[in-house]
Amino acid sequence: MTDLTQLTLAEARDAVAAKTISSTEITKAFVDAVEKARPLNAYVLETPEKALAMAKASDERIAKGQAGPLEGLPLGIKDLYATEGTRTTACSKIIGNFVPAYESTVTSQLWRDGAVMLGKLNNDEFAMGSSNETSAFGPVVSPWQRTGSNAKLVPGGSSGGSSAAVAANICLGATATDTGGSIRQPAAFTGTVGIKPTYGRCSRWGIVAFASSLDQAGPIAKTVRDNAILLRSMAGFDPKDSTSVDRPVPDYEKAVGASVKGMKIGIPKEYRVDGMSAEIEALWQKGADMLRAAGAEIVEVSLPHTKYALPAYYIVAPAEASSNLARYDGVRYGVRVPGKDIVSMYENTRAEGFGKEVRRRIMIGTYVLSAGYYDAYYVRAQKIRTLIRQDFEKVYAQGVNAILTPATPSAAFGIGEKGGADPVEMYLNDVFTVTVNMAGLPGIAVPGGLSTEGLPLGLQLIGRPFDEETLFSLGEVIEQAAGRIALPQRWWA
Amino acid sequence: MNATVDPKKLIKGATGDWEVVIGMEIHAQVTSKSKLFSGASTEFGGDPNDHVSLVDAAMPGMLPVINAECVAQAIRTGLGLKAQINLRSVFDRKNYFYPDLPQGYQISQYKDPIVGEGEVLVDLPDGQQITVGIERLHLEQDAGKSLHDQSPTLSFVDLNRSGVALMEIVSRPDLRSSEEARAYVTKLRTILRYLGTCDGNMEEGSLRADVNVSVRRPGEALGTRCEIKNVNSIRFIGQAIEYEARRQIGILEDGGKIDQETRLFDPGKGETRSMRSKEEAHDYRYFPDPDLLPLEFTQAYVDELKKGLPELPDEKKARFIATYGVTAYDAGVLVAERAGADYFEAVAKGRDGKAAANWVINELFGRLNKDGKDVTNSPVSAAQLGGIVDLISEGTISGKLAKDLFEIVWTEGGDPKEIVEARGMKQVTDTGAIEAAVDAVIAANPDKVEQAKAKPTMIGWFVGQVMKQSGGKANPQAVNDILKAKLGIE
Amino acid sequence: MSVDSATVRRIAHLARISVNDDEIAPLQNELNAILAFVEQLNEVDVANVEPMTSVTPMQLRQREDKVTDGHYPNKIVGNAPLTEDNYFLVPKVVE
Numbered sequence A: 001m002t003d004l005t006q007l008t009l010a011e012a013r014d015a016v017a018a019k020t021i022s023s024t025e026i027t028k029a030f031v032d033a034v035e036k037a038r039p040l041n042a043y044v045l046e047t048p049e050k051a052l053a054m055a056k057a058s059d060e061r062i063a064k065g066q067a068g069p070l071e072g073l074p075l076g077i078k079d080l081y082a083t084e085g086t087r088t089t090a091c092s093k094i095i096g097n098f099v100p101a102y103e104s105t106v107t108s109q110l111w112r113d114g115a116v117m118l119g120k121l122n123n124d125e126f127a128m129g130s131s132n133e134t135s136a137f138g139p140v141v142s143p144w145q146r147t148g149s150n151a152k153l154v155p156g157g158s159s160g161g162s163s164a165a166v167a168a169n170i171c172l173g174a175t176a177t178d179t180g181g182s183i184r185q186p187a188a189f190t191g192t193v194g195i196k197p198t199y200g201r202c203s204r205w206g207i208v209a210f211a212s213s214l215d216q217a218g219p220i221a222k223t224v225r226d227n228a229i230l231l232r233s234m235a236g237f238d239p240k241d242s243t244s245v246d247r248p249v250p251d252y253e254k255a256v257g258a259s260v261k262g263m264k265i266g267i268p269k270e271y272r273v274d275g276m277s278a279e280i281e282a283l284w285q286k287g288a289d290m291l292r293a294a295g296a297e298i299v300e301v302s303l304p305h306t307k308y309a310l311p312a313y314y315i316v317a318p319a320e321a322s323s324n325l326a327r328y329d330g331v332r333y334g335v336r337v338p339g340k341d342i343v344s345m346y347e348n349t350r351a352e353g354f355g356k357e358v359r360r361r362i363m364i365g366t367y368v369l370s371a372g373y374y375d376a377y378y379v380r381a382q383k384i385r386t387l388i389r390q391d392f393e394k395v396y397a398q399g400v401n402a403i404l405t406p407a408t409p410s411a412a413f414g415i416g417e418k419g420g421a422d423p424v425e426m427y428l429n430d431v432f433t434v435t436v437n438m439a440g441l442p443g444i445a446v447p448g449g450l451s452t453e454g455l456p457l458g459l460q461l462i463g464r465p466f467d468e469e470t471l472f473s474l475g476e477v478i479e480q481a482a483g484r485i486a487l488p489q490r491w492w493a
Numbered sequence B: 001m002n003a004t005v006d007p008k009k010l011i012k013g014a015t016g017d018w019e020v021v022i023g024m025e026i027h028a029q030v031t032s033k034s035k036l037f038s039g040a041s042t043e044f045g046g047d048p049n050d051h052v053s054l055v056d057a058a059m060p061g062m063l064p065v066i067n068a069e070c071v072a073q074a075i076r077t078g079l080g081l082k083a084q085i086n087l088r089s090v091f092d093r094k095n096y097f098y099p100d101l102p103q104g105y106q107i108s109q110y111k112d113p114i115v116g117e118g119e120v121l122v123d124l125p126d127g128q129q130i131t132v133g134i135e136r137l138h139l140e141q142d143a144g145k146s147l148h149d150q151s152p153t154l155s156f157v158d159l160n161r162s163g164v165a166l167m168e169i170v171s172r173p174d175l176r177s178s179e180e181a182r183a184y185v186t187k188l189r190t191i192l193r194y195l196g197t198c199d200g201n202m203e204e205g206s207l208r209a210d211v212n213v214s215v216r217r218p219g220e221a222l223g224t225r226c227e228i229k230n231v232n233s234i235r236f237i238g239q240a241i242e243y244e245a246r247r248q249i250g251i252l253e254d255g256g257k258i259d260q261e262t263r264l265f266d267p268g269k270g271e272t273r274s275m276r277s278k279e280e281a282h283d284y285r286y287f288p289d290p291d292l293l294p295l296e297f298t299q300a301y302v303d304e305l306k307k308g309l310p311e312l313p314d315e316k317k318a319r320f321i322a323t324y325g326v327t328a329y330d331a332g333v334l335v336a337e338r339a340g341a342d343y344f345e346a347v348a349k350g351r352d353g354k355a356a357a358n359w360v361i362n363e364l365f366g367r368l369n370k371d372g373k374d375v376t377n378s379p380v381s382a383a384q385l386g387g388i389v390d391l392i393s394e395g396t397i398s399g400k401l402a403k404d405l406f407e408i409v410w411t412e413g414g415d416p417k418e419i420v421e422a423r424g425m426k427q428v429t430d431t432g433a434i435e436a437a438v439d440a441v442i443a444a445n446p447d448k449v450e451q452a453k454a455k456p457t458m459i460g461w462f463v464g465q466v467m468k469q470s471g472g473k474a475n476p477q478a479v480n481d482i483l484k485a486k487l488g489i490e
Numbered sequence C: 001m002s003v004d005s006a007t008v009r010r011i012a013h014l015a016r017i018s019v020n021d022d023e024i025a026p027l028q029n030e031l032n033a034i035l036a037f038v039e040q041l042n043e044v045d046v047a048n049v050e051p052m053t054s055v056t057p058m059q060l061r062q063r064e065d066k067v068t069d070g071h072y073p074n075k076i077v078g079n080a081p082l083t084e085d086n087y088f089l090v091p092k093v094v095e
């Protein structure tokens, strides 16, 4: 029998629906694969008993003809999503023992639709990072290696556990979150597909907050179609989230394979940044060619405030984070480190509970909001955000359907290679993705080819608000043209 | 406002007169079933952490959703304060660490509050009326409660109040005495109760005042102020201001200067003291809450709420003066509580307003007060009191007997008219009977008759004697007239 | 703008994160690197630009005033480091 873990989510769904395989069979295959893949450190918590129990329940529903759209399909869940009765830590020591009494809206919708949970996936602590190296559980090792090298590479971040697990076939698909690129950058680094939907498309309720005005949930999966299937279940209006948008969720899968003929695709000249590698430049060109070949029209567009997105992001995101993370104080949950009084209890708890990067961002966020600096930093950054969104609005008003850019400035790098003394070096990873969060737009990362070192490279498509469907149609064109970038071999087992 | 200095309100110091300047921030709990941003109950009391949702406890990933009724209540209150209603307002986070503040920030409104400038008219006991400016009203979350006396080393935290909606009502520094401050809070509480937007229950903490006090020489610029936090009774507000003003005057007269600081009032000692935990300067790092959008509503919505407002105390007072002819002072007393005003109106309708006011204020309110009762559970109903007033105006009973009758109705109940019949309390207006009684008294007291002729005020003594003989039932006016005629007094 | 070591200490205290003396200098450098990076925002003319308050053009929804939540103190204190009788316990707070 074929290795069931190699199936795409759509293939597995069809096989389970056709009863050629049972949920229990495929879940067992994944439970075994998860166990064997421990060297990747993609899972911070494996829940095999729960997975098999959910699979059994799925099989019973299938037998009764009550199957949901994700019936019996094993998924990995980023550890930022609260899962009722299952430890949820945001990969931080400060809530390293937290067991929520509630289930996030997005995961509850996955279970509603029949999905099976394999366990909780590693991520950068509180989703702050671009390499998954800030996790309290240690870094995730990418399943990818450079040709002729066994140097350990990062899977991207913050959803590094999600991207690595999908690429390594240790789940059919994974939930992820994206605040500045945390779905698209790791997808690009691992040859997987990830979509950050429009802000407000997925509920944030029950997902540990990093930066509220930027955070969005989304899937990482093997193919564009798998993303479309997962997003349909994840998305939807939630009255418990005041920023959730009340509009119907389309059947995204219908958009996969739809014609893109006549669509206008913008190429923003400002993304041709200084020192862009020839490899990335070529990838971008290739992506444009693929879309043109499918009948789309390629036009140059201008997004003049692009270069200010990343610095503005590094004001807005830490500012919101400094406030969002104030609740981790050792009083109601999580770790408490004693002190001589209440203030020193707070200070000790937060110094020991938070990792270095999180502490740094809280400090920057606290500083930019503090008396005398608020207008100079935070208000200015939010004004620049308005300008960034207006840039996109102008381009879309010209009839542009979507914008094509590279997803990352480079292929994956080695663990420990970046962001030592200068944090900004690491931050530059998100230079192409962060504008999308600042403007609240949907963006998808699709593999476009391999680097000269044999590593995946991703392209990004940016859509109009709530037009994820166009992104799925265009993403499918690239995926078909470039071919799926599947992992050539597993080195860990 | 109050531009001219009223010498009566100045405080005498060792080196001259001082003027106290007071502004207040009132925290009024919004009357609502559930909390401002969660579906947990606002009910007072409850077991520890029972009226608490995951949102109120700031569990990771929890988000606020605003309660429509709290918004409506804030708008109603704004209308009651004749204030600007802002169709767009913004919720900000006020960031600070405290164990009873689970999120590490309070959701409040900073730059753009829901209600802007308004005013409150305040009547003082001497009949003077002052206008107190309202700077703003904003919505915000209440904090939880810490108990400090359960253990020598630990504080106990209960989040039942955490997230309950508060209206912070900020006045201008328009108050010039502790008496004015007390009258202002009393009036504000009356307005809130009329509107039904806050129950005004200070014992349960539904209304708390932060009192800003400074002193200055009359006519000089504002002095440095101290904020006395969370004073929870009107009496304490008065005491705290008196103490604080004298404390500041003492320091200034000794050549010292006032440190701007936050203080607490200790009701046991009647003193204010510096809050130790507030020694460091605060930096609240306000910014708009990214979990919420700006709060927006239409003028049509405001107008609709306005239509549903009850008659407010100022309007009611004016109407009572105009319709029932009561004095401004009496009208003020009558409208202080909506239930009392309603009671009065039921008595006054179709009767002499002044008499009704007199009976309601002096007899009824006095009696209620004596028994610690509320007008809503008065043993004498408005219909019964109306009956008593009718019996007086018809001349059936005298004022004096009416008081006895009131006491009978109070303790025994019953229809006043029937009681008067049954107990023979009717007033005698038969002039023949009165004449006979007058003649008897004159005959029995010839010496007094001589005196009365020289000193006409002696007639009072004769009236008393005649009334006594008639068992109080003689019509006093008739007695007086007949006596005058018989004694030959003009 | 850049921060000095006293500011680093002040910010750390405001954020309730204790820092050792030997952490101050590296933290100061890192924060200054970030502040230097964001300095370029000063190039942008933001006169007459409204700061973004919500990225989605929509109105704040209001929920009905109903009691729909609470009455589960065990869930509230279930993860707490120190509790008694469903209260959270913290080192004594002095006012």
Ligand SMILES: [Mg+2]
Residues within 6 Å of the ligand: B025, B210
């Ligand atoms: Mg205040």
Ligand SMILES: [Zn+2]
Residues within 6 Å of the ligand: B027, B140, B168
């Ligand atoms: Zn307040």
